[in-house]
Amino acid sequence: MLAAVPLFWLWGSTTVSANGFLATEIYQGRQGPYVLTARAIAPQVVRGNVHLSLVLQDAATQRLVSSVPVLVQARGPEGDMPGPVAAYHELSTPQYYDVDLRMETLGMWQVDVIVQGPEGETQFTFPLQVEEPVVSWSAISGMLVLVLLLLPLAFMGLRVLRRGKEKS
Numbered sequence: 359m360l361a362a363v364p365l366f367w368l369w370g371s372t373t374v375s376a377n378g379f380l381a382t383e384i385y386q387g388r389q390g391p392y393v394l395t396a397r398a399i400a401p402q403v404v405r406g407n408v409h410l411s412l413v414l415q416d417a418a419t420q421r422l423v424s425s426v427p428v429l430v431q432a433r434g435p436e437g438d439m440p441g442p443v444a445a446y447h448e449l450s451t452p453q454y455y456d457v458d459l460r461m462e463t464l465g466m467w468q469v470d471v472i473v474q475g476p477e478g479e480t481q482f483t484f485p486l487q488v489e490e491p492v493v494s495w496s497a498i499s500g501m502l503v504l505v506l507l508l509l510p511l512a513f514m515g516l517r518v519l520r521r522g523k524e525k526s
Contacts, residue, residue, distance in 0.1 A: 381411060385469075385484035392473055393417050394482045404491040405462050412445060412455040412471060422453045427474040430457045432486070435465035442472070461488045 381397040388394075395413040410430070414423040424447065431441030438461070445455035461467060471482040 384410075384486060385482075387482055387484065388417055389482050390480040391417050391475065391477050392423065392480055392482075393420070394471055394473075396469070396471070396484065402489050402492075403461070403486055405464060405488050406460070406491070408459045408461045408486075408488070410457050410459070410469075411451075412457065413453065414455060414473060423473075423475075424452055424455070426476070428455045428457075429472040429474070430459065431470045431472070432459050432461060433468045433470070434461065434463040434488075435467065436463050438463050441470075445471075461486075464488055464490060 381399055382401045383395060384398050384403075385396040386394070393415040395415075397411045397413070399409060412428065412430075414426070414428065415421065416423055428445040429442040430445055431439065431443070433439055440459045440461065443457055443459060445457040447454065448456060459469075465488060467486045467488055469484055469486050471484075473480045473482075
């Protein structure tokens with residue numbers, strides 16, 4: 359069980375958030391009445407499920423806008439077009455719009471974010487490079503060292519438990 363924890367960490371989960379201080383800003387731009395900031399969980403976006411967090415602000419007041427529909431569509435280098443997908447809000451972070459897109463083709467993608475506000479439709483377009491996932495050998499070796507250090511402790515704990523049962 360303990361050895362499975364590093365494996366889950368290395369392979370990741372199916373859901374991640376791209377907001378917070380660890381997220382990487384991949385785009386910021388102004389169009390019409392809005393300023394859009396797009397963030398990804400890592401500096402390099404890898405093929406598969408891509409999660410983006412979007413922050414939408416009123417360009418005049420810099421106040422967060424979270425009450426308008428936002429659609430996201432991507433165009434891949436080989437004509438792939440996941441979307442349009444409606445961005446959603448998590449209960450814990452209502453100031454962010456979140457979206458998940460399936461991007462399987464490596465290369466440069468174009469991401470369209472369509473804001474359907476009271477002043478009409480506003481569209482942002484930005485490039486997004488999708489790369490092959492890379493395994494971090496330093497993370498793997500670190501997890502291996504951790505498992506090798508914890509394994510003897512687990513065996514010693516089992517021996518103590520067995521001795522305690524034998525004495526009773």
